[in-house]
Amino acid sequence: MTDDELDQRVRASILSEELDTSRVAAAVRSQIQTQRRHVRGWAVAAAALIAMVLAAGFSYRTFRREQTPQLCVAAAQDHEREIVNGEPRQWLSDLTAIQSLGAKQGVPASAIAALGTTGYSLERGRLCFLKKQIYLHLVYVKDGTEYSVFLRPLTNEAPFGHSVREVSVGAEDSAYFQTTRLTAVFVAGHSHAAAAFARAGARVLQGLPS
Amino acid sequence: MPHLAALLRVARRLTPEPASAEDLVQETMLLAWRGFRGFQTGTNARAWLFRIMFNVFHGQARRELRVPDLPSRGVRPMLQEAAEIAEALGALSLEQRTVLLLCVVEGFTCREAAGILDLPMGTVMSRLSRARQELRESLAPMAKEAYR
Numbered sequence: 001m002t003d004d005e006l007d008q009r010v011r012a013s014i015l016s017e018e019l020d021t022s023r024v025a026a027a028v029r030s031q032i033q034t035q036r037r038h039v040r041g042w043a044v045a046a047a048a049l050i051a052m053v054l055a056a057g058f059s060y061r062t063f064r065r066e067q068t069p070q071l072c073v074a075a076a077q078d079h080e081r082e083i084v085n086g087e088p089r090q091w092l093s094d095l096t097a098i099q100s101l102g103a104k105q106g107v108p109a110s111a112i113a114a115l116g117t118t119g120y121s122l123e124r125g126r127l128c129f130l131k132k133q134i135y136l137h138l139v140y141v142k143d144g145t146e147y148s149v150f151l152r153p154l155t156n157e158a159p160f161g162h163s164v165r166e167v168s169v170g171a172e173d174s175a176y177f178q179t180t181r182l183t184a185v186f187v188a189g190h191s192h193a194a195a196a197f198a199r200a201g202a203r204v205l206q207g208l209p210s
Numbered sequence: 211m212p213h214l215a216a217l218l219r220v221a222r223r224l225t226p227e228p229a230s231a232e233d234l235v236q237e238t239m240l241l242a243w244r245g246f247r248g249f250q251t252g253t254n255a256r257a258w259l260f261r262i263m264f265n266v267f268h269g270q271a272r273r274e275l276r277v278p279d280l281p282s283r284g285v286r287p288m289l290q291e292a293a294e295i296a297e298a299l300g301a302l303s304l305e306q307r308t309v310l311l312l313c314v315v316e317g318f319t320c321r322e323a324a325g326i327l328d329l330p331m332g333t334v335m336s337r338l339s340r341a342r343q344e345l346r347e348s349l350a351p352m353a354k355e356a357y358r
Contacts, residue, residue, distance in 0.1 A: 001346055001349070006345060009349075032243055035244075
């Protein structure tokens with residue numbers, strides 16, 4: 001028997017067998033459908049999770065943009081009008097009078113005094129409105145540069161943390177933080193100058209008894 | 211579902227039970243579906259499927275620490291001729307039977323079979339040659355019997 005004859009016999013014999021593939025085909029189709037449903041379920045869950053994370057991130061950013069930077073923008077604009085452009089305002093220059101004015105608004109006299117121990121000298125103060133809220137606006141001087149410090153007792157506004165955060169608003173440098181009692185915003189015309197004063201201020205204000 | 215019959219035909223001669231053969235083919239098709247991105251368009255889909263099946267088969271055999279080397283009890287040929295061939299085929303070693311099924315029954319070239327089984331082509335050729343020789347020897351007495 002030659003190879004070809006042998007191959008032909010084997011091939012003919014095996015290929016003549018009846019094969020029922022329907023059961024395997026049905027099982028494969030069923031498994032594929034199950035896995036597709038499974039994958040679809042996971043895809044929906046993953047998409048929902050991503051959407052939730054994006055929504056949370058967007059809400060947080062919106063919240064941050066609404067709460068803190070807008071306050072800094074208002075403070076920087078106030079600093080530019082009243083300090084840089086020198087628009088006429090009535091200021092108090094006596095420390096006791098300023099402390100008394102601040103105390104009426106809930107800013108402790110000790111806070112104003114403490115800021116004076118940081119190497120910055122208090123020059124004048126007055127009340128002003130930032131974002132429809134009353135702030136004690138203090139002007140400090142160091143090396144010929146004027147710094148605005150805006151203080152307000154902590155009420156029911158959304159907290160933005162005890163660490164000093166720095167933002168640039170136009171030409172002004174702004175930094176802000178909160179203590180257990182106060183919200184403080186610092187503004188200066190030089191880059192990082194407000195942040196340097198804010199860090200020194202944070203150290204002394206956070207050390208005050210609450 | 212393309213090539214299902216060919217896969218099942220070979221699987222039934224690799225595994226001891228028809229149910230195992232169906233499981234093997236089912237797993238092969240599912241792996242092919244999951245890994246379809248790995249298939250290169252324009253290449254031999256049939257060879258690709260067989261390669262998957264033999265990978266699954268050898269993986270199972272390794273896990274179970276045995277290779278079914280016995281004649282398949284799952285094949286029930288209807289004719290005397292087919293019964294004799296099935297018996298002779300079952301007497302071959304698994305390696306020889308595999309090469310013979312791929313090259314002789316399924317029509318793969320030795321090069322394609324070598325690719326499917328991940329073997330050198332020389333090994334495939336020598337296994338095929340030995341398989342034919344043993345099959346010829348097994349079938350010879352039966353042929354004599356038939357002509358007596």
